[in-house]
Amino acid sequence: MARVVVVHGVGRELDTSETLLASLSPAVTGGVNLALRRDAGLAGRVTPLAQGDITCAAYGDLFRRPGARSGTPQYEAEDVADGLETELLMAWWAEAARLDPAVLGPSDAGRGVLAYAASRPLRLAAVRRALDALTRTRFFGSVSDAFLIAALKQFRRYFDDPGIRAAARARVLQGIGQDTRVVVGHSLGSVVAYEALCPGAVEGPVTLVTLGSPLGIRNLTFDRLDPAPVTGVGVWPKSVDRWHNVSDAGDIVALVHELAPRFGPGVRDHHVHNGTTMHDLSAYLTAVETGAAIADGLAAR
Numbered sequence: 110m111a112r113v114v115v116v117h118g119v120g121r122e123l124d125t126s127e128t129l130l131a132s133l134s135p136a137v138t139g140g141v142n143l144a145l146r147r148d149a150g151l152a153g154r155v156t157p158l159a160q161g162d163i164t165c166a167a168y169g170d171l172f173r174r175p176g177a178r179s180g181t182p183q184y185e186a187e188d189v190a191d192g193l194e195t196e197l198l199m200a201w202w203a204e205a206a207r208l209d210p211a212v213l214g215p216s217d218a219g220r221g222v223l224a225y226a227a228s229r230p231l232r233l234a235a236v237r238r239a240l241d242a243l244t245r246t247r248f249f250g251s252v253s254d255a256f257l258i259a260a261l262k263q264f265r266r267y268f269d270d271p272g273i274r275a276a277a278r279a280r281v282l283q284g285i286g287q288d289t290r291v292v293v294g295h296s297l298g299s300v301v302a303y304e305a306l307c308p309g310a311v312e313g314p315v316t317l318v319t320l321g322s323p324l325g326i327r328n329l330t331f332d333r334l335d336p337a338p339v340t341g342v343g344v345w346p347k348s349v350d351r352w353h354n355v356s357d358a359g360d361i362v363a364l365v366h367e368l369a370p371r372f373g374p375g376v377r378d379h380h381v382h383n384g385t386t387m388h389d390l391s392a393y394l395t396a397v398e399t400g401a402a403i404a405d406g407l408a409a410r
Contacts, residue, residue: 110164110284110285110286110287110288110289111161111162111163111164111284111286111288111289112158112162112163112288112289112290112291112407113137113158113162113163113164113289113290113291113292113293113407114163114164114166114281114284114285114289114291114292114293115129115137115164115166115293115295115394116165116166116168116281116292116293116294116295116298116301116302117129117133117165117166117167117168117295117296117298117390118295118296118297118298118299118321119169119259119260119263119264119296119297120169120256120260120263121167122169122170122172123169123173124167124169124170125167125170126164126166126167129165129167130163130164130165132391133163133165133390134163136390136391136394136395137158137163137394137403138158139394139395139400140396140397140399140400140403141155141157141400141403141404141407142157142158142400143395143397143400144397144398144400144401144403144404145400145404147397147401148401148404151404151405151408154408155407155408156407158407164284166280166281166283166284166301166302167280168276168277168280168298171277172263172266172273182255183255184254184259184262185254185255185258186233186236186237186240186254188258188262189236189240189258189261190262190265192265193261193264193268193329194258194261194264194265195232195235195236196328197264197265197329198236198239198240198243199215199235199239200326200329200364201239201243201248201362201364202214202215202243203215204361205242205243205246205248205361206242208248209246209247209248211246212242212246213238213242215235215238240254240257240258247359247385247387248361248387248388249388264297264323267297267300267301268333274304274335277301278304278305279305280301281301281302281305281306282311285311285315287312289311290315290316290407290409291315291317291318291403291406291407292306292315292316292317292318293318293319293320293394293399293403294317294318294319294320294322295319295320295321295322295390295393296320296321296362296388296390297323299319299320299321299322299324300322300323300324300330300334302317302319303317303319303324303334303346304334304335306346306347306348306349307335307336307346307347309346309348310348311348312348313348313350314348314349314350314351314409315349315406316349316350316351316353316402316403316405316406316409317346317349317351317352317353318352318353318402318406319353319354319355319368320355320356320394320399321355321356321357321360321362321363321387321388321390321393322354322356322368323362323363323364324343324368324371324372325364325365325366325367325370325371326364326365327365331371342371342372342373343371343373345372345373345375351375351377351406351409352368352372352375352376353376353377353379353402353405353406354369354377354378354379355379355380355393355396355398355399355402356379356380356381357380357381357382357387357388357392357393358380358382359382359383359387360383360388361387361388362388363388366380377402379398379399380398381393381396381399383396
């Protein structure tokens, strides 16, 4: 079995483990090799990654509509549901405005961030302004409204659909074997990986590396986790001995960039700069900080 298992985030409905591996394996290997070249001590304790040492746990097909010709339906603002979808969109919008003065945020949009809750017309107007702001900023690049709404829906469906949640976690566990030392989870994939590792189903122990993770967002993610936090502190996964969290300060999907305050001092938080691709998985994987985190897990035993 592979020594490193990578768990993707949202928007991968058309991918399989094989297609993900083809695109992500060079990034994983490159990031680790970069870290080993910079740290001779670490290099002396790690066998370089070879073919077969990396696998990808793909779960995006669980969100794919049967018979659909493409991965992303042509969603419009009216399709953003009340509750988690709207609240997450508003949180991204507020964070984008906080980080970039050029982005007009909820407080600049008339009646403020809470106005959308007053009535459906006000909520829909706020959603449209949020989509307009986010799809024209550096935070999401040139993505369409439909893609952004699809991401919101995948996020919400993972928490609301027990079948999808269980199946996604099972995909992670299927990729982990006796040789696995590191599980890397990006974005929503960090939530899937975390929940899969919590029950101690893996023989382990393994090192968990979370990238651009929304795990620490109160109400929207943190308080919806399974297992639930205990007295305000997230449960430490039973199969995990080390946990590295890597985040770009401009990654508004992560929103909360340090997980140690939520899950305890055992989490080692690292900050990176991914340029204009703040939330991109490949950018995270090629960062020397991520490579060092993965290498640390490979050297752990």
